[in-house]
Amino acid sequence: MICLRLWRAVPTERRLAWAWVLLLACLVMVSSTGESDAEDLPPVKIVAFGTSLTARGGWQAGLEAKLAACLQRPVRVDSVAKSGETSAWALSQLDRVVAEEPDIILIELYANDATLHRLVSLAQSRKNIGDILDQLHRRLPRARIILMAMNPFSGLRGLIRPFVGSYISAHQAEAQKRGLEFVDNRPGWERLSADDRAAAIPDGAHPRPEAATRIIVPALLGHIAGRDCGE
Template identity: 30%
Template sequence: MRLGNGYGRFAAVVNSLLLLLFCLMPVCLMPAQAQTAGQTPGQNDKPAKSISLAVLGDSLAAGFGIKPEQSFPARLEAALKADGRTVTVLNDGVSGDTSAGGLDRVDWILGDKPDIVMVELGANDALRGIDPASTERNLSAIIEKLKAAGVTVWLAGMMAPRNFGPDYVTAFDGIYRRLADKYQVPLYPFLLEGVAQDPALNQADGLHPNPQGVAVIVRNILPFVTKNLDLYAASLHRPARP
């Protein structure tokens, strides 16, 4: 009995010590928890979601006559990644496509769920002498469909061949500014700025940029793209550099 009582007293002492230890454990853990809570914001955040930018266009986007990795969308994505931006650029260009063809493809490209669509269409309309009013209606319908789907729209402008006469040139060239103002979308005035009619930057047909010409297009348009990526990110309350 005395032995039993002895063990009983010993157990009571051990239990008391264990109880004290458990009571002190939260206090001991507090500095580590406080340190975790005091970490620099963003250290444990997941990487920002990649932004998807689709280029709905014609042969200028598709990369007619050059390798796929030399196309405008591919080179633009490479330039954005080099700038530290997480952006995927989708090549939705079809050689020979007109504004009407682009309109027919809108539902198809929406299947990829792009965040932003750069509309690069109209060059083939002008080359075929299509009524500028028809081109404007098609581009307007494209913008409306994209906006209705919740997609951000950018517009890349084009210019008519100058041998079509001043009336046609004025009517066609004004399409893009009118649409940009009407729908409040960013406009890059002329995709081929600095490249058009330069033999050193175009293929033998004089219409399609060679790899050097694509490099000039990307260099020229990059400030427009990065500025509007920042505006897009700000509109979603994301960091300025997605």
């Protein structure tokens, strides 16, 4: 509208001479307005909800920075997570997740359910995650809910989780039954050589933060943004 008024203000016989000047001025104004609009947008709020793979993950800061650059708007990633906990604990933390009023919820809650000594049966784990998804969807109907499979386990940490794949499949099935999203980060880890994977996950369960960022962030970035963000 401003550009049109400027154009009309220029005498007809001088418009050709002023055409490029006005065009450049209008492009600058449009560019500046776009940047201002992006800065004024509220942040995209993400809650990462899970176990030590989130609490000790270290990938959240990378996701926050990369997604903000991709979307050209602020992004804030917070965590509701605790090492060693199961889906039963997660059921008691839903008020904390809801209080954040997130736009996106990232969930990984199978890892400790799958340990032999936790005594969380596959059926109970599946029921728990179903209840979690139902409550979150009911209380946050506009939020995107994304379940995740994280990294592989090895050594003793793998031995105490002999059926972890079944737990992942059960949680994935509950998400799919509700039309919710699922991101599988395991293929990214499987593309590493055995030596590189061992170096990236030295204790057999918890990736180094820089390795987790390198593998997990690109997968989440493309899934959330729905486009190539240069990763």
